Structures are given as C-alpha cells and as structure tokens.
Amino acid sequence: MLGRRRNNMLPKRLEGVLLLLFMLMVSNASGAFVGVHVGTGVSDLPSPSDIVSILKAKRIQHVRLVDSDHKMLVALANTGIEVMVGVPNDQLLRVGQSRSTAADWINKNVAAYIPATNITYIAVGDEVLTTIPNAALVLVPALQFLQSALLAANLNTQVKISSPHSMDMISKAFPPSTATFNSTWSSIMSQYLQFLNNTGSSFMLNAQPYYGYVKGQGVFPLEYALFRSLNPNSKIADPNSNLFYTNMFDAMVDAAYNSMQAMNFTGIPVMVTASGWPWRGARNEPAADVDNALAYNTNLIRHVLNSSGTPSQPKNQVSTYLFELFSEDRRTGPVSEQNWGIMFTNASAVYSLAFEDVAANNTDSPALRGMFCVANSSASHSALKQSLDWACGPGSANCSAIQPGQPCYKSDDIVAVASYAFNDYYHRTQTSGGTCNFNGTATISSTDPSHGSCIFLGSTGANGSGNGAASGPVSQDSFASGLQSCWLAHLVVLLPVVLLL
Template sequence: MGDKNMSPKRAQGVVMLLMLMVFNVSGAFVGITIGTDMSKLPSATDIVSILQDKKIQHVRLLDSDHQMLTALANTGIEVMVGVPNDQLLRVGQSRSTAADWINKNVAAYLPATNITYIAVGNEVLTTIPNAALVLVPALQFLQSALLAANLNTQVKISSPHSMDMISKAFPPSTATFNSTWSSIMFQYLQFLNNTGSSFMLNAQPYYGYVKGQGVFPLEYALFRSLNPNSRIADPNTNLFYTNMFDAMIDATYNSIQAMNFTGIPILVTASGWPWLGGQNEKAANVDNALAYNSNLIHHVLNNSGTPSQPNNQSNTYIFELFNEDRQPGPVSEQNWGIMFPNATTVYSLSFEDVVTTIPESPALRGTFCVANSTAPHSALKHSLDWACGPGSANCSAVQPGQPCYKSDDIVAVASYVFNDYYHRTQGSGGTCNFNGTAMITSTDPSKIHFSL
C-alpha cells in the first residue's frame, strides 16, 4: 500500500479489526509480546479482555507482573513469564533467591494461570555482557526450584538471544556463534538439551534490512515475492531463501549444529516491524509493518518450515501488542506495537481466510472499488503488491494467461483486484483507499475493462 508513513491519527482508522487466531491444528502458533515501557499501560483486566477478544492464545510477558498473572487465571492462555535483566544477577548468584522467585512468580499462580515458559533475561550476552557468567547458573538454579516444586514438566526455561550472537549470518550454512561466548553457549545448549527446552531467538529482519544498507531487497525482509532471477541462494547448499526470517532461523540452527548439538528446537521470542520511524527510518511505516506481520503469521501457520529445516516450524511471538513510548533510542523503538495504549488498533492483522469466512455484504451490491486512473503507476503497483499479498485478495484471474490479465493496463488489473479485496473484507473493516490509489464507484469495472 505504498511506502509513505501514516500519521498516528490516520493509522488508528486504517482498519479496526485485529484477529489473532494464534494456533492451528499442527500446533504451530503465533503469540504476542506485551512490553510495559509506556506512560499509560491499560489495566491487566483490560489487556486480558483484548487478548480474549482477539483470540490470542499465547502471550509473552517481559516480567512476572502479578496483576497480569492474576488476570490471566482461568483463561487457558499460555503464558511466558520473564526474569528481567535487572533481576538476573540476584537469581544467578543465589539458589535460594531463585527458589523464592519460582515460588512467588510461578508456583503461586499455577495451575489457574497456564504458565508454560520462563524467559531468563533478554539478550544478556550482547546487551549486558558483565552478567554473562551468571546466565547459566540462573537457568540451573531456577530449574532446580522447578524440580523441587514438581513443576519441571509443566514449565520450561530458556533465555532469548539476538542475532548479534552470530557474527556472520549469511550464508546460513556457515553461520557460527561469536567465539567470545563459546564456553557459555556450550553450557546454555547443554542445559536446553538436558531439559528439553527451546533455543529462544529474537529474529528481527527489520534490523537485518537496515544494517544491510541495501545488500538485501526490502521484499526479502517483508516475505514479499522476489523476482526468480533475484532469489537469494546459499552457495554451499544451493538452498534458495525467499525471506530473511527463514535465513535467520537457519543461521541459528547451523550455529547450534556447529557446537555439536542437534534436536534443539528454535522458539522465536520476538519478531515484528516498527510502523513509524524518524526522518532517516524510511522502512519503518504502517505498510511495511502490516506486510511483515501478516506475512509472518501466514508463514508460521502454514507449517512450511525453513529451507534447511522443512519439518521444523518455529513458534513465534510478534513484537509487540502496545507501542512503548518510553523506550529510548530512535523514533522506531517506540512504535513496534499493533495497538495504541488506548486499545485502538494501529493496523489490522487477521489469520482468517476472508475468501471463505466473510460473505459479501448485501449493502455493497452495485458498489465497486476501482483504481484511481490518475494515480502514479508505481503507487498502483505498491497497492497491488499489498492486496495480492497481505491483503489476501484473489488475484488468480489477473495472472498471465488468465482472462483478466492485461499486461498493458495496470489500472484495469488494479481495479479488478481492489474490488475483489473490498467486497471480501468490507464487512470486517476493509476499506477502499489503498493510500489514495482507489475510489468507490457505482460503475462495474468489468463492464469497462473486461469482456467477461
């Protein structure tokens, strides 16, 4: 839908639908992270109501807020709690402190609150390296406390790492962890192997794209289709990568294997895209955030795995539910949320197939959404890419060789696609706007452009 940033006011009105159906029959799921670094956080009961309204079944808390844990009781929502970095030293230096932490923040809420994971610290090795030596002891002390409380089968323990742990992530087949941390990473992987826990990875293609400074195309970061001639291949395996997310996961799998461990699954504890950035953060905009997260959801839930691990799906937590306006750093750091703290939606995410689940509204008969013929062709192409990708419009009829394909008339093709999208989604909040490249009309576009 174009590359221009949207104002917060306009973004609120993009679409008021947010449906996160966060698991499917195979067990692969997409959950969401809740950060709290904001000036006005909704109440715990309001947050849980939002989760239930959106049918979100997996949530990652960055701490162990007791109000949230109480509000989540008897909802069935699976909860990951966190040991914040500022508590890590105490937990990692004292077995009794770790036991106390488990008793107060986990055992006290089970079984009513469905706590299934503890994330110990966050990106410890790359952000607070002085705490590196207590990371594995913290994991071990907490695990001992779980065993003592007979909770070790219900609750697993791990610690999230960033991609900065891998010095050179591409090509994935030669990726290895930074040798500075070899000893600690070996102990960490041994802990995961012994306890049946997952490697927690914060996989953020936004940072990979920005740091790459043009090495990788934006489409690759956003899961958008690449021209067959520009597919990205690992020269050592001849595996083709259509998106950066898969490449990050495979780089992590290969780094794990380089340390002689296999069978440790990867759990993506944070992945998302900022919807607003500063003047020098052009990639942070609503359209890209919507494209990334909706494509990510589709990718995870369709069980495709990765090129090197086709049978291993990585459950993923989207980062994040709310914008965190107190986050330091550039403008983008405060704008990863899919909702504003006042519970209005920044942009829509849906896991449902609108083709089969949302019937056309009778009120729309005789109303059509068509391309604005005065819009620049480049803008129409952006809108088409969005509609046929994240927008889930049925674009089969406008493919080459099909009855509505017109290679020399992008306005006709866009009109067909925009109208299809609008009629399928209007009942659930879909609009006929496409960043100003579309408009409502009472004239059937097929009568003008196509002889159907």
Template sequence: MSPDRLEAVLMLLMLMVYNASGAFVGINIGTNVSDLPSASDIVSILKAKKIQHVRLVDSDHEMLVALANTGIEVMVGVPNNQLLRMGQSRPTAADWINKNVAAYIPATNITYIAVGDEILTTVPNAALVLVPALQFLQSALLAANLNTQVKLSSPHSMDMISKAFPPSTATFNSTWSSVMLQYLGFLKKTGSSFMLNAQPYYGYVKGQGVFPLEYALFRSLNPNSQIADPNTNLFYTNMFDAMVDATYNSIKAMNFTDIPVMVTASGWPWHSARKEPAADVDNALAYNTNLIRHVLNNSGTPSQPNNQVSTYLFELFSEDLRSGSVSGESWGIMFSNASAVYSLTFEDVATASTDSPALHGMFCVANSSAPHSALKQSLDWACGPGSANCSAIQPGQPCYKPDDIVAVASYAFNDYYHRTQASGGTCNFNSTATISSTDPSLSIHVSLVSLSQH
C-alpha cells in the same frame, strides 16, 4: 485431588496435546507504556483476537491473575536487572519460582520462563551468571514438581551470530563460545528451545540495500532477485527463514542437534523518523500478516522443513516510553487506548478470502497530492497488469468519474490491495497511494450525490 484442580490439570493436558500439532503465533506484551490498560482489559483484548500464547516481559501478578482459567499459554520473564541476584543465589532463584510461578499454576497456564533478554549482547558483564541462573531456577522447578510443564531458556538477538548469511556457514560469535556451550548443554539436557529474537526489519536496515525490501516482508521476489545459499543451493524467499536457519547452523557448529528454535520476538515498526522510510503502516501490516500465515502453515525453513517455528509477535502495544529511536516506540499493533494501529488476525489467514479479514477497516487510497499523470499511470497498471476489478469505474458505470482521478484511482487501488495483500500485494503504487481508515468507495458515492444535486 479436588474436582476443580483435576479439571484444571485436564485442561492443561488437552492444551499441550492441541499445541503439539503445529506451530503457533503468540504476542509480546511490553510495559513501557504511559497508560497501559488494566490486566483484565488486556486479557479481554487477547480473547477478542483469539490469541492463545503471550510473552510477558516480567511476572506481573495482576496479569497472571487475570490470565487464570483462560487456557492462554503464558511465558513469564526474569528481567535483566534481576539476573545477577538470580545467578548468584540458589535461594533467591527458588523464592522467585515460588512467588511468580508455583503460586499461579495450574490456574494460570505458565509454560515457559524467559531468563533475561539478549543478555550476552546488551549486558555482557552478566554473561557469567546466565547459565547458573538457569540452573538454579531449574532446580527450583524440579523441587516444585513443575519441571515437565515449565521450560527455561533465554532469548538471544541475531547479533550473537557473526555473519548470518549464508545460513550454512553461520556461527555464534566466538567471544561467547564458553557460555554458549554451557547454555546449549542446558537446553539439550532439559528439552528446552533456543529462544531467538528475529527482526528482519533490522536486518534490512543494516543491510543498506543488499537485500530487497520484498525479501524482508515475505513478498514475492523477482526471478532475477532470487536469494540462494551457495553452499546448499537452498533458495530463501524471506529473511525470517534465513535467520532461523542461521541459528540452527550456529547450534550445529557447536556440535548440538535436536534443539528447536523458538522465535520470541518478531515484528515491524509502523512509524519512524525520515531516516527509516521502510517503517510504515503498510509494511508493518504486510510483514505481520505474512509472518502469521508463514508460521501457521507449518512449512518449516529451507534447511529444517520438518521443524516448525512457533513465534511471538512483537508487540501488542506500542511502547511510547521506550528509549531510543522513533521507530523503537512504534512496533505495537495497538495504541495504549486499545485502538488498533492496523487490523490483524491471529487465525490461519492462509485460507482467508481475497478480501482478507486482516484488512477490515483498512483501505488503500490515492495520495491527493500526487501528480495526476502519476496517478493515471498507477491507475492504468492497477486495472491492467494488477488485475484489479475496475468494472465499476469504467465509462457508463455507476462509479465512473472522469473529473476526479483521486477518487477513481482510490477505488482501483483499494480493490487491488484487498485482493492481493495476503500474497504480497502492497499499497504503494510508486508512492501515489497510502493506507487510510476511510473507505474510498464512499468518496465516489459522495461525489456522485453532490453532482446529482446540482
């Protein structure tokens, strides 16, 4: 074995040992973008954000080359429109593995293949070829001696589960019983994970008020709004955990155990039409920040406390070419020009300071069109029960400005938001505040300078 190849193999082994120590958070990279950055630019973004796991929707060769020798773990995808050929022809499956996987290992650290995406609920006529495709691809991996490094699975949506709550009674839709038995048998035999696309945003919207928004966003629930599974007396503080546990129980209902669940897509849209008010920047930032912290604390779920749930955030770029609703185009944490929709850190934010690095460049400011009486009420709450540090805006202090409540309230709102966002604090204040990229303290400074000049 050449020194370069030996070094690459050792690097892969070290990464495998490192990642066995706990759950990780990766990110999806979609391609329905009108002006997608180059592969090398995307990899530079991943490095800058310290993202060590990516899920590609396909097996784009430029991306696979750019990801070589980075150590980043890569999940490649077999697109839905290729599944039929893959499931009907063993040679086709072998050719796909040779051209899209074997040709790039070990330089590119490919560890998973997602075969199709939500096939059973979006392309039901392809259901019968799903497991044959997995089996043919597995045979090709075995022939290439890659079956221990690269695992195969297929992402499913929560629509596969007839009734997800309470989690303890959840079962897969009986329509797919035969396919699911074969699919779970394949996962068990190959030591692969069940891939789940868990999107609490859709669970919240479809619930039409049954579940509080705080529950979907990992925020603290009012003691009177605690959500428990009546059959197990397990309390659920967030919808994400309930979805994962519903999946575990659905697997168990088919007499399978010890199949880990991996979440292949989870996120929150930052923009929508008027009919989807929960899709905004504040909620997207809150969900994704709280999701990252939740996954990285390795706490598992209420029914599976020892099973950590690695998760791929959905997604890196907002896909403006994606068909459907406005919110469907707005899940990315970045625009295609590489500017951030909002700032997000992929490191363990559980130990972050009160001024979370996830909020750098993001400020909570007063809505200038809100009634002054409403702003005053929100300001009083922020400086009182909200425990914001309002000392600088008190009478006699440098930022005191009694005739500019918008500036003063912005100062208080922003202090509260940066202190509490990591633990569920929001930038709303009864709709009197909003997210901005302008530091509110600057507006007070400008006002004071303007006054001193008159």
C-alpha cells in the same frame, strides 16, 4: 458372574475410549503458534483486565510477558492462554548468584499462580550476552537454579526455561550454512545449549528482519524481508547448501540452527521470542511504515501457521511471538523503536491483523479488513491518471465498478475513482507482493471510503462485510480439524452408553 464380567470389561472399554479422545485432542493441538509480546515501556499501559480482553478479542492464545507482573498473572487466570513470564535483566544477578533467591522467585512468580494461570515458559533475561555482558557468567547458573526450583515444586514438566538471544550473537548470519556463534561466548553458549538439551527446552531467538534489512543497506531487497514474492532473477541461495531462501526470517532461524550444529548440538528446537516490524519511523527510516508492518506481520503469521519449517529444517515448526501488542513510547533510540505495536492503548488497531490461519484463498484477506489503499488527494491529475491506467491495465485490478453507470463511477472525481482501483489491486495482491504506493500517488488509510452501494474491499460495514468474496477451498487441515471435532462430539455423546455396556 455377569457382574464380575461387566466390571472387568469396563476399564478396558473406558481405557479405549479415553485413549481415542486423548489421541484426537493431541492431534488437534499440534502445530506451531503465533503469540504476542507485551512490553512495559508504555506511558498509558491499559489495566491487566483490559489487556486480557484485547487478547481474547484478537483470539491470541499465547503471550510473552517481559516480567512476572502479579496483576497480569491474576487477570490471565482461567483463560487458557499460555503464558511466558520473564526474569528481567535487572533481576538476573540476584537469581544467578543465589539458589535460595531463585527458589523464592519460582515460588512467588510461578508456583503461586499455577494451575489457574497457564504458565508454560520462563525467559531468563533478554539478550543478556549482547546487552549486559557483565552478567554473562551468571546466566547459566540462573537457568540451573530456577530449574532446580521447578523440580522441587514438581513443575519441571509443565514449565520450561530458556533465555532469548539476539541475532548479534551470530557472527555472520548469511549464508546460514556457515553461521556460527560469536566465539567470545563459546564456553557459556556450550553450557547454555547443554542445559537446553538436558531439559528439553527451546533455543529462544529474537529474529527481526527489519534490522537485517536496514543494516544490510541494500544488500537484500525489501521484498525478501517482508516475505513477499521475489523476482526470479533475485532468488537468494546459500552457495554451500544450494538451498534457496524466499525470506529473511527463515535464513535467520537456519543461522541459529547451524550455529548450534557447529557446536555439535542438534535436536534443540528454535522458538522465536520476538519478531515484528515498526509501523512508523523518522524521515531517515523509510522502511518503517504501516504498509510494510502490515505486510510483514500478516505474512509472518501465515508463514508460521503454515507449519512449513525452514529450508534446512522443513520438519521443525517455528512458534513465534509477535513484537509487540502496544508501542513502547518510553523506549530509547530512533523513532521506529517506539512504534512496533499492533494496537493502540485505547484498544483500537494500528492496522487490522488476524491471529488465525489467514492462508485461505480469499480475494479479500481478513488481515486487511479495515485498511484501505486510497489515492493521495495532493497528487497531480496526470500522475493519478497514469497510476489508474496501470492499476486497471497491467495491475489487473477489477475496475468494473468504476465504469460509467456503475456504483463507484464519478466522472468528475478522479481521486475517488483511482482510490477504488488502487484499493482493489492492493487487497488482491498484497499477500504476493503488491504494495500501496503507485509512484507516491496512494497511501494507507483506516477510513472506509465506501459510500452508498459502492463498497470497497476491506470494508467491515454491514454492506461490505462479505465484499462478494468467495470462500476459499477447505484445506485438508481444516477438514481434519472439523472431522476431529465431529468425532469428539460423538464420543462425548456415546461415552455414557459405553460405560453402561
């Protein structure tokens, strides 16, 4: 009798423990993510294993491949990294015209690598309707054929299918409340949205505020494109919804939501499949520089991981793939087109960027580690003096270290003294709009100017790794995450005891 009672109770106890474990793990895994796009137009693209090593080092857990390179899929096996594979535009016609070809594509490029490789999404083509309009008629059939193949392989719950669109698909993106898709593609967009609605997939959007800013020719301030604080007199409002927009990224996402709503589709989430900023451009591309790229991508990561949604969709989080890991020097077009990468192919960083939650209130942002704002040695003494006075005065930089008798004081070297002040100001204010310019007397450098006991904010050296910066307060999310980890650890310890009761 006792034995029967124990056997009857065991499943219930185990069920309760496992249910609690599951709830904690699901809660811990929720929230928007930031991934990275890996292109192939790179002359000296690193090996797949080297690319995966970079992803691991940067703690990147989501990656978008433009194709389904088999060597990359093998290298990504057993890493836990979520992978989006792509059907390139040059394969779209074949897949969209033949159900058997679509099935073969799924078998060779998806089914053959699951579950070792964590493939979760397929991007079918890229900006098809605006770049190869002659293939428009096969876009939806391609989605449907691939979905049927996933269903046949019993992979339809793990792998979702969609197709990335550019902002050019939206006739007039601002104000967002009146945005609509280009009427030329109304029939195809209706079928596409119905497919997403039926399959629980996301609307994929390539949202690039850099292009919005450049094409706007001064209509929108640069700060608006870079997520930087706007002057109270420059608030950008949607006159129809009375919603205020603090950044162009949110306005683009809301334009997509409202365009779908105009076609009577709601509840389809937006996933941004490409967003970034070029770090170098030609002389006629002044907005493409390291300072702006660092600001945009740092603020983008913070914004997405903050899970705050958009003004019209505050509860809808927008997972985003950063464009891109390596600069694609084989891309055509202006200089800026070949310089969007955050990493060089030798695994060194173009600029320091953290893919973790950088919203903590630290004086020295982790995203700026290894980057320094230094005085331009070619600037005149008087210009440097004027900028130095501003940094230590109205700029509120901490200039105590460059006072006489202090470690960074140099009476005969205004470049060194100004560099310390400029760098302190930049590291303290970059996230709220501070720039490394100072009327042309400063520039971004990856060379650490620290020397002796004079440690610059951003230094990663042994003496400057902490920079004396106090840790920010623990957020509720961080506390909850720690509490979940604690409970999980205790449950793992207690599970054998529960099973023996």
